[in-house]
Amino acid sequence: MAVYTEVTDDALAAFLEGYDIGRMVAFRGIAEGVENSNYSLRTTEGDFILTLYERRVDPADLPWFLGLMEHLAAKSLPCPLPVRARDGANLNPLAGRIAAITTFLPGVWPRRPTVAHCGPLGAAMARMHLAGEDYAPTRANALGPQGWPPLLARCGDSGDAVRPGLTGEVRTALDATLAAWPGALPRGHIHADLFPDNVFFLDHAISGLIDFYFAATDLYAYDIAVCLNAWCFEPDFSFNITKSRALLRGYQAVRPLSAAETEALPVLCRGAAIRFLLTRLYDWINTPDDALVTRKDPLDYYWRLRFHLQAGSAADYGV
Amino acid sequence: MAVYTEVTDDALAAFLEGYDIGRMVAFRGIAEGVENSNYSLRTTEGDFILTLYERRVDPADLPWFLGLMEHLAAKSLPCPLPVRARDGANLNPLAGRIAAITTFLPGVWPRRPTVAHCGPLGAAMARMHLAGEDYAPTRANALGPQGWPPLLARCGDSGDAVRPGLTGEVRTALDATLAAWPGALPRGHIHADLFPDNVFFLDHAISGLIDFYFAATDLYAYDIAVCLNAWCFEPDFSFNITKSRALLRGYQAVRPLSAAETEALPVLCRGAAIRFLLTRLYDWINTPDDALVTRKDPLDYYWRLRFHLQAGSAADYGV
Numbered sequence: 143m144a145v146y147t148e149v150t151d152d153a154l155a156a157f158l159e160g161y162d163i164g165r166m167v168a169f170r171g172i173a174e175g176v177e178n179s180n181y182s183l184r185t186t187e188g189d190f191i192l193t194l195y196e197r198r199v200d201p202a203d204l205p206w207f208l209g210l211m212e213h214l215a216a217k218s219l220p221c222p223l224p225v226r227a228r229d230g231a232n233l234n235p236l237a238g239r240i241a242a243i244t245t246f247l248p249g250v251w252p253r254r255p256t257v258a259h260c261g262p263l264g265a266a267m268a269r270m271h272l273a274g275e276d277y278a279p280t281r282a283n284a285l286g287p288q289g290w291p292p293l294l295a296r297c298g299d300s301g302d303a304v305r306p307g308l309t310g311e312v313r314t315a316l317d318a319t320l321a322a323w324p325g326a327l328p329r330g331h332i333h334a335d336l337f338p339d340n341v342f343f344l345d346h347a348i349s350g351l352i353d354f355y356f357a358a359t360d361l362y363a364y365d366i367a368v369c370l371n372a373w374c375f376e377p378d379f380s381f382n383i384t385k386s387r388a389l390l391r392g393y394q395a396v397r398p399l400s401a402a403e404t405e406a407l408p409v410l411c412r413g414a415a416i417r418f419l420l421t422r423l424y425d426w427i428n429t430p431d432d433a434l435v436t437r438k439d440p441l442d443y444y445w446r447l448r449f450h451l452q453a454g455s456a457a458d459y460g461v
Numbered sequence: 462m463a464v465y466t467e468v469t470d471d472a473l474a475a476f477l478e479g480y481d482i483g484r485m486v487a488f489r490g491i492a493e494g495v496e497n498s499n500y501s502l503r504t505t506e507g508d509f510i511l512t513l514y515e516r517r518v519d520p521a522d523l524p525w526f527l528g529l530m531e532h533l534a535a536k537s538l539p540c541p542l543p544v545r546a547r548d549g550a551n552l553n554p555l556a557g558r559i560a561a562i563t564t565f566l567p568g569v570w571p572r573r574p575t576v577a578h579c580g581p582l583g584a585a586m587a588r589m590h591l592a593g594e595d596y597a598p599t600r601a602n603a604l605g606p607q608g609w610p611p612l613l614a615r616c617g618d619s620g621d622a623v624r625p626g627l628t629g630e631v632r633t634a635l636d637a638t639l640a641a642w643p644g645a646l647p648r649g650h651i652h653a654d655l656f657p658d659n660v661f662f663l664d665h666a667i668s669g670l671i672d673f674y675f676a677a678t679d680l681y682a683y684d685i686a687v688c689l690n691a692w693c694f695e696p697d698f699s700f701n702i703t704k705s706r707a708l709l710r711g712y713q714a715v716r717p718l719s720a721a722e723t724e725a726l727p728v729l730c731r732g733a734a735i736r737f738l739l740t741r742l743y744d745w746i747n748t749p750d751d752a753l754v755t756r757k758d759p760l761d762y763y764w765r766l767r768f769h770l771q772a773g774s775a776a777d778y779g780v
Contacts, residue, residue, distance in 0.1 A: 145492040150572040151662070167663065169569040170501065171492030173464040182489065182501060184567070248503070250488040253469040343470075344486065 145171035147179045147194045149237045157236045160227040161243060163187045174251075174339060177355060179239070182246070189246035191222060194239040199355055201240050206281045207354050208232050208242060210274065210331055217273040220247060220266075220342075221351045247350030249342025255373050260385045263341060263373060264366075264392025266348045267333070271362045272397055274331035283334065283358035285417055287323050290316055293420045300427040304440055312419065315447060319413050324361070324406040332365035333357050337372040363403040366393060367410035370459060371418065371446050379445035387460030404456045411450040411459070419443035464490035466498045466513045468556045476555045479546040480562060482506045493570075493658060496674060498558070501565070508565035510541060513558040518674055520559055525600045526673050527551050527561060529593065529650055536592040539566060539585075539661075540670045566669030568661025574692050579704045582660060582692060583685075583711025585667045586652070590681045591716055593650035602653065602677035604736055606642050609635055612739045619746040623759055631738060634766060638732050643680070643725040651684035652676050656691040682722040685712060686729035689778060690737065690765050698764035706779030723775045730769040730778070738762035 149157075149169075158166060164187030172180040172191070179194040195204060208224040212232070215223035222244035224232040233240050252259050283289070294309075294316060301308035333340070335356035342350030366389070374385040393399070422440035429437050453459070468476075468488075477485060483506030491499040491510070498513040514523060527543045531551070534542035541563035543551040552559050571578050602608070613628075613635060620627035652659070654675035661669030685708070693704040712718070741759035748756050772778070 148572050151569055152573070154569070165664075166569065168565075168567045168661075173490030173492040246487075248487045250470055250473075250485065253467050254471070342487075345484075 145179045145181070146196050147237050147239050149181070149192075149194070153237050157234065157241070158185070160229065160234060161225060162228055163190065163225060163243070183243065190225065191244050191246055192236075192241060193244065194236060194241045195355075196239065203281060203355075204233050204240060204242070206279055207357060209279060210277055210357055211244070211354055213277040214270060214273050215245075219270055219273050219351065220349055221270075221354065222247060247342055247352065249344040249349030251339045251342055253338070255338050255385070257382075257385050257388050258346060259338075259341075259343060260373055260388040261392035262343070262346070262348045263336070263369060264389040264394075265396050266341075266351060267336060267365060267369060268393045268396035270333065270351060271330055271365070277331055280331075280359040281357070283332075283360040285334070285356065285421065286358065286360050286364075287320055287413055290320070290413075290416055290420055293424060297420065297423050297427065301423055301440070304423065304426065305444065308444065312416065312444075312447075315412060315451060316416055319409055319416060322409045323413065324363075324402065324409065327361045327363055327403050327406060328400065329359060329361055331357060332360050332362060334360065334365060334368060336365065336369050361410070362397070363399065363406055364410050364414065366390070366399075367407065367414040368417075370407070370411050371414045371443070375446055375449075379442070379449075381446075381449045383458070383460045390459065390461055399461075404461050407456045407459050407461065408450055408453045411453070412447060415443045415447035415450055419447060464498050464500070465515050466556050466558050468500070468511075468513070472556050476553065476560070477504070479548065479553060480544060481547055482509065482544060482562070502562065509544065510563050510565055511555075511560060512563065513555060513560045514674075515558065522600060522674075523552055523559060523561070525598055526676060528598060529596055529676055530563070530673050532596040533589060533592050534564075538589055538592050538670065539668055540589075540673065541566060566661055566671065568663040568668030570658045570661055572657070574657050574704070576701075576704050576707050577665060578657075578660075578662060579692055579707040580711035581662070581665070581667045582655070582688060583708040583713075584715050585660075585670060586655060586684060586688060587712045587715035589652065589670060590649055590684070596650055599650075599678040600676070602651075602679040604653070604675065604740065605677065605679050605683075606639055606732055609639070609732075609735055609739055612743060616739065616742050616746065620742055620759070623742065623745065624763065627763065631735065631763075631766075634731060634770060635735055638728055638735060641728045642732065643682075643721065643728065646680045646682055646722050646725060647719065648679060649681055650676060651679050651681060653679065653684060653687060655684065655688050680722075680729070681716070682718065682725055683729050683733065685709070685718075686726065686733040687736075689726070689730050690733045690762070694765055694768075698761070698768075700765075700768045702777070702779045709778065709780055718780075723780050726775045726778050726780065727769055727772045730772070731766060734762045734766035734769055738766060 164185040168184040170182045177198050178196050181192040183190045183192045211221050214221045225243040226232045299309050340353045374382050419440050422438050426437050483504035487503040489501045496517050497515050500511040502509045502511045530540050533540045544562040545551045618628050659672045693701050738759050741757050
């Protein structure tokens with residue numbers, strides 16, 4: 143639920159004067175998104191999203207994110223297209239923040255992902271990977287494997303308050319996962335956070351991929367591993383291999399996986415589960431009780447990790 | 462920030478089948494509104510707001526609220542028009558709640574109300590009062606004067622933790638206010654919560670009055686008193702008589718106040734300040750620390766009350 147920064151009418155009017163997108167018709171805060179403030183903006187020319195970047199986003203990364211979105215949108219990927227102001231800038235100051243206007247995408251994110259969502263998701267992710275191949279700038283994945291040990295260290299022993307023994311279990315799993323981490327797999331630009339609330343569907347087809355603010359240059363197959371975690375577990379944390387199979391088939395219909403990528407799926411899935419477990423644990427212990435955001439339970443990813451730890455091979459994911 | 466109830470795609474699709482408003486194009490949670498869950502809904506036919514009524518709203522009151530909105534909209538007041546389903550019902554079950562679809566209104570609510578907003582606000586409120594005159598059903602104001610003593614009692618001495626002596630001060634002011642409360646002023650349907658976030662402006666004109674879920678049948682001049690509290694104080698709690706004068710002039714250009722209404726303004730303003738002080742105090746002590754809503758400071762209305770207590774006559778409000 144995200145409107146952290148209020149924008150006054152005067153500030154908004156002055157901001158919009160820099161753009162060639164008509165006069166304002168409506169402006170409403172959007173309840174979705176956790177990291178930034180998002181507004182739905184309607185003008186006489188159409189519908190847009192206004193995003194004010196909040197503290198967690200490094201302003202130095204913004205040109206890379208927006209450049210990637212522009213690159214992908216130009217290749218007809220259904221992602222938000224940053225709108226440039228009259229002076230050509232796609233990032234401008236507003237209400238003490240840096241802000242961007244992007245195009246509005248139709249559709250609805252699936253509150254209850256089904257098998258029918260997973261095939262189109264896999265295909266769209268593969269198209270995104272291919273479309274990004276000739277976007278030259280790179281961005282290191284701050285929340286990739288090398289970021290996990292310091293994140294665990296910053297959590298101290300706080301995991302044990304969430305579940306006795308959690309810190310030790312995660313440390314053991316992390317050590318083993320990093321030792322087995324594949325180095326030579328195909329790399330490129332990945333979304334790295336393609337959860338259901340970042341994927342819009344309309345009439346059973348994908349109509350939007352949004353929120354590229356964790357995107358980075360990393361292993362393509364790691365992006366798949368994030369999605370296997372995010373889309374293929376049921377509310378009781380049981381793994382749904384039918385969803386996984388649909389996701390992987392959808393992906394491979396567009397970009398076939400190499401044998402090495404397929405083999406690496408279990409360890410990549412372990413890593414992805416650890417990544418979300420750790421960031422949720424860190425947020426859990428660092429979110430003030432009166433914050434406006436709902437804290438997400440780190441154990442959701444502990445149970446996923448347990449599945450991945452017992453998965454012997456890619457066959458357990460339906461490949 | 463208000464999305465308390467999540468709606469699955471399937472539930473929404475089934476719900477929309479009952480309406481003749483086209484197929485869904487987009488569906489996003491709205492960050493505004495505190496009491497209910499609100500979604501912006503776009504269909505192939507246009508834009509709508511979907512509201513799911515949460516616990517604070519008595520379902521028995523909903524037909525009255527929606528009937529009033531329908532009545533006012535039919536008289537061209539810019540308020541949301543409830544959309545009726547194919548079977549004629551404007552209230553239908555969804556996701557374990559009662560829900561309604563209303564028309565979308567353009568505009569933006571003023572984050573920083575200025576004098577220029579207050580004249581149109583007064584005029585729109587007066588038009589609303591006149592337009593409601595022939596809406597026959599009535600609704601007692603549960604948060605009117607007779608509701609304040611029990612509300613104060615339920616707060617116990619908790620006010621003293623917010624500010625030493627607060628409970629006693631409020632009790633004294635409440636007793637004096639109720640003793641002086643005018644009984645015979647013109648009555649009708651009032652909004653009773655016409656704060657800036659419930660009033661949309663577009664090109665300096667009012668484009669929407671929303672959120673009628675505190676509306677009731679009560680003194681017209683009390684509605685004005687609520688607005689004098691909500692619109693005419695600066696962030697440092699100083700009273701801005703220029704705003705007040707503009708609001709009252711705007712109102713009286715449409716519906717002139719009787720001498721008795723004018724005279725009663727100071728006591729009505731005291732009552733309105735007490736009403737918001739008490740509900741905020743009650744929420745302050747009863748909102749869990751981890752709730753998604755921002756608690757509003759009850760003292761904001763203590764400072765307003767202090768102004769109203771020293772106001773000698775309507776002249777202090779610019780009449």
